[in-house]
Amino acid sequence: MFAASGSVWEISQAELAVRMVLAAALGGAIGIEREWNNHAAGFRTHILVCLGAATIMLMSIYGFSQFVNEPNVQVDPARLAAQVISGIGFLGAGAILRNGSGIKGLTTAASIWTVAAIGLCVGAGFLTAAFLCTFLVLVSLYVLNKWEKQLLRHRRTHKLEVTFSNDPEIVGRIAEVFIRRQMDISQLRIHPDESEEGAMKLEFKVKRIRFEKLLEAVGEVGRLEGIKAVETDGLDSPLAA
Template sequence: MELSLQESILRLFLALLLGSVVGMEREYTQQSAGLRTHILVCLGATVFTIVSITDMGQGLTYINADPNTTFRLVRDPARIAAQIVPGIGFIGGGAVLRHGANIRGLTTAASLWMMASIGMLLGVGSYQLAIVATLFSFLVLFIIGGLERTMFKKYLKKFNLLKVQVTARDSSVPVVEQWLERSFPSKTVEVKLQRHPESQTASMTYTIDLRGLHADVNVLSRNLNALDGVTAASIRVLQEEKEM
């Protein structure tokens, strides 16, 4: 099968476009594999499929080893494309992370797997099916995912809550709050502040929801203790019990 340059470029452009649709949703939720990863997976699957059906799929080669016998060597155009399926498993495995008792990244790994299949569809020229599959994937991740969190919020376990306790000079409270906002944008779910006028200090306790955010607690603790005016700080990971 021969493809023109324009046809190949069209398939790659659609892979970039469709990969970005799902990738933007994963980027929005701050997953380990975001926009660029999904685009590259979709592009890679498309390229491998194009190579498989063009350069490796030139049809049949006949070998006349004997005047009275004709042997036929068949080139399998699916050999390269078939390796995409197990190959994407290595990338998907890298997206699955363990946080204490919680496993994160399974949905992202599944979306990468889906991107590879969409890339293969584009590689063979099934544009309409690829577009429909992308829309369905976006529907599952963005719309159904939002409904899931809303409808079953009461029955879901909340893991990876971070408890930050800080003692600092009273004048340094805004500095600590600005640091927390930079480190955990819109992630603070509870704040407790107690001022001590006699010593001009303040005790602060913040509860941070880490879902969708990957943080190095040791680095954060060092940076927090290095803030001007902070006399003591500790960070520890909590696990919230299931609500009944």
């Protein structure tokens, strides 16, 4: 986009500043989407990753230009960039959280890794790829996310934990509540409740058809005789999954 000053190993101060500001802007654009959806790595994190990657790329290409003409010196502009790609993994790993049998943060970890790649593109002056990648990432995170939720809305499951007195017939009554509403039960497990002597805990997953039906079922289970507590993985929003 910009013409390098002098030779391929030199860059003007203005172009240097433009690339660094552009990296911060592109990284921030992706970070805003993550921040808006309350993910672990948000606006500032994505800016720092993209800007840091761009700075390292700029240093890798132009930071050692004074040694280019030295005898027995081989310049490899991609050497530091390769370390960014492999080293950014520690940030991605920090964004991944395990919650029981589920894992959260994989998309955010992937966005951090992709933002690093965008920063490297900006630092190297590969601006068309940087803009295109940013656009496709935003489409993936925002547009495709909504499409995916709509497509899989009937496949979502809720995890429920029901604490009840030690009565085998209660399990059948609980199952009847959900079966009557045509809601599938899976991964059922019964074990003693460690927090209360003589009580049992039933853990299972329910395939949700409509949010209203799920609320009705949970309310009815809570009113059954012998039920001490009903806990779920979140019923505060129709979009909870």
